Amino acid sequence: MQYTAWVDGACAVNSTKCGGIGVVLRMSSTIYNKRNWDRMPPNAVMIDRTTDAGNPFHIGKDGDRAEVISKFRHLLDDHPDRVTRLTPKLLGKDWVCWCKPEDCHGDVWNEVLYSKEESSGHWCHTTNNRMELQAVIEALDMVPPGAGADITIYSDSQVVVGGFEWGYSIASNTDLWEEAFHLADARGIVKLEYIPRCSTLDHERADTLAKISSRIHPPYDG
């Protein structure tokens, strides 16, 4: 399974030094190409046209690759019963077809079956760097452990990305770094990538969640 997270932390400029985090997480099934596998990859199901999850439209006869994928999208829109019937078979599994790295009707299944998750939180007496790191911890915590997951986390904190990828500056906030590495080790391959702040809609949302929760005390926080 693949997970992509956009994370942000914020620290309010006031005497309480209150901070917040925001996370947007998207899950998707990894789509493997059968040509690269003698047997089936673990925890994967076939979705090619020999199966009922397949695309009945053919490249050539029914259009080019983009057109047959678009037709498949309309087919699912028009037949929600098909989605309902196949959801238990496809959800949470990886998939095998013959298309990747090219576009595949499996991309449509990913859009239809998975929705984004959000999380936020509030801390007091904290710092910006701690909030940026706490947001990474929260994103990792949202991924079930032991899954051999492929996780990419986008952060606008060069301190956090540099620390996670290259071990820079991990001598401060060691409690949080230990927790982050521990969670990552239990989940699979984790990659942190730097992106400029709010450069995607999902990161903008994470930034908004972080800012809002830095300013408000949720009821459970006392």
Ligand SMILES: [Zn+2]
């Ligand atoms: Zn395909």
